[in-house]
Amino acid sequence: MAAIYSLYIINKSGGLIFYKDYGSKGRMDTNDSLRVASLWHSMHAISQQLSPTLGCSGIELLEADTFDLHCFQSLTGTKFFVVCEPGTQHMEALLKVVYELYTDYVLKNPFYEMEMPIRCELFDINLTQAIQKDRVALLGR
Amino acid sequence: MIGVGKIKQYANVLDKPLSKGKQEVSLSAFAFLFSELVQYNQTQVDNIAELERRLEDAGYAVGARVLELLCHRDKGNRRETRLLGILSFVHSTVWKVLFGKVADSLEKGTEHEDEYMISEKELLVNKFISIPKDMGTFNCGAFVAGIVRGVLDSAGFPAVVTAHFVPMEGQQRPRTTILIKFAEEVLRREASTYNRIVKR
Numbered sequence: 001m002a003a004i005y006s007l008y009i010i011n012k013s014g015g016l017i018f019y020k021d022y023g024s025k026g027r028m029d030t031n032d033s034l035r036v037a038s039l040w041h042s043m044h045a046i047s048q049q050l051s052p053t054l055g056c057s058g059i060e061l062l063e064a065d066t067f068d069l070h071c072f073q074s075l076t077g078t079k080f081f082v083v084c085e086p087g088t089q090h091m092e093a094l095l096k097v098v099y100e101l102y103t104d105y106v107l108k109n110p111f112y113e114m115e116m117p118i119r120c121e122l123f124d125i126n127l128t129q130a131i132q133k134d135r136v137a138l139l140g141r
Numbered sequence: 142m143i144g145v146g147k148i149k150q151y152a153n154v155l156d157k158p159l160s161k162g163k164q165e166v167s168l169s170a171f172a173f174l175f176s177e178l179v180q181y182n183q184t185q186v187d188n189i190a191e192l193e194r195r196l197e198d199a200g201y202a203v204g205a206r207v208l209e210l211l212c213h214r215d216k217g218n219r220r221e222t223r224l225l226g227i228l229s230f231v232h233s234t235v236w237k238v239l240f241g242k243v244a245d246s247l248e249k250g251t252e253h254e255d256e257y258m259i260s261e262k263e264l265l266v267n268k269f270i271s272i273p274k275d276m277g278t279f280n281c282g283a284f285v286a287g288i289v290r291g292v293l294d295s296a297g298f299p300a301v302v303t304a305h306f307v308p309m310e311g312q313q314r315p316r317t318t319i320l321i322k323f324a325e326e327v328l329r330r331e332a333s334t335y336n337r338i339v340k341r
Contacts, residue, residue, distance in 0.1 A: 068247035108172040110179035110274070120271040125313060 004094075004131065005083040008033070009102065012040030012077030019117040022131065026067060026083055040081060044071065058094075059093045074099055095129050123124060159214050165241065172269050179270075179281060197287035197302075204291020207235055220296050224323070224331045227296050231261055231289055239288070240265045245316075255328050259289070259320045260307070262319040265274050280304045282317045289319055299324040 005026035009018035021027050028036065044058040060071040068088060071081040072095035078126035080095050080102070105123040106112050112120060182195045193317045211234055212220045220226040232247040247314075250256030264282050272279055282304030290302040300323045307317040 015187040100250045105269055105271065108169070108176050110183070110270055110281075111271070111273050119273065122269065 002124070003085045004035075004088070005085070007082050007098065007127075007131075008037055008040070008080070009098075009118065010037045010041055010081075013036045013115070015115065017116065040071070041079065042078065053125070070095060071078045072096065072099060078102070083141075094130070098127065101126050103132060145154075147182055159210075161214070168265075168268075171265075174264055175281075175284070176269075178284075187222045189276055193279065193283045195280065195288065197281040200284040200287020200289075201294070204288040204293075205295045206291075207238065208289065208295045211235065222297075224298065225328065227293065227298055228321075231292055235288075235292055239292060243304040250320075253322070255323045255325070256325075258320040259321070260316055261319075262309075262312075262316045264315070267317060276308065280306055280317060282319065286319050289321065293321070293323075300325050300327070 003025070004022050005019040006019065007029070007030050008016060011017050014037065016034050017026075019030075019033045019037075048056050050057045058069055058071070058073060062071075063086065064084065067083050068086050068091070069081055069083050070091035071079060072092065073079045080098050082091055082095060082098075084091060101123060102118075105126055106120055109120050111120075112118070145186075178199060179192075182192055182199075186192045187197060187336070208220070212218060215234060223229050225263045228247060229268065233243045236242065244259045245262050246258075246260045248258045248260070250258060255330045264285060266281055266284055270281050272281075286302040286304040288301060298319050300324075303320050305318050305320060307314045309319045
């Protein structure tokens with residue numbers, strides 16, 4: 001079964017504002033997840049500069065032997081990325097769903113401070129639902 | 142010109158029927174506006190009770206206007222004079238115009254004679270709002286409570302209206318209950334001989 005290992009959201013200056021892991025593989029402590037977030041932020045920026053194509057928007061997919069990393073960057077520079085089992089399908093769609101949930105339950109929440117870590121109950125609830133729904137959809141294939 | 146002649150001309154502006162208005166606005170636009178309202182008020186206060194009061198006051202102004210408009214548009218310039226009449230007016234007519242649906246329930250309080258409750262599983266203003274743990278029992282439904290108070294007060298039913306979260310069994314999210322506590326004079330008037338005669 002294809003599995004999602006973890007989900008990250010980083011703000012436009014590279015700070016980790018949301019981290020959640022699913023399942024046992026690729027688990028990380030707080031320090032490591034912060035490090036991965038800022039590392040990815042820099043790599044993403046560098047890839048944009050080094051790319052031979054004009055108007056490149058940075059790495060979208062990183063394929064490694066043991067995992068795939070899918071990344072989606074919103075227009076405001078917030079990055080969403082998911083680490084999953086190699087070959088997992090439909091991760092772009094999932095990231096779009098996560099982005100939609102972020103705009104709804106985080107940005108429309110008057111108690112959320114921009115660029116700060118996300119602590120919104122409704123976001124957590126709906127995110128869990130979205131990921132579960134996705135898993136069911138993947139299982140049904 | 143296109144369309145001229147289709148619109149009936151009224152000599153007097155007062156004869157013109159009041160337009161029904163556009164029925165819906167964007168939920169996102171409303172959510173952002175409401176979020177800003179809460180954020181602005183948050184900068185103006187130093188405690189949560191004060192914030193609740195300010196939101197309620199903002200709602201009060203809406204309620205007073207909504208009553209005026211709906212009495213004119215839907216009820217031919219009449220307003221409800223009986224307690225149950227005005228409550229069901231709030232529960233159905235007002236709710237429908239503001240939130241596009243009738244409120245989930247309208248109940249009478251079990252402990253006190255003067256208390257009524259309007260409950261909503263998912264209040265529109267709370268749809269995207271998560272209350273941080275350190276804010277305790279604060280509920281942005283205070284704005285809706287203010288609307289209800291505005292309607293009731295302007296219709297001659299002074300009341301204290303508050304919004305509360307009520308945990309539901311088997312549900313992840315609590316529902317919001319708008320608690321209405323009527324002033325003593327309202328109940329006295331309701332029980333008066335005049336009202337009993339009118340009823341017959």
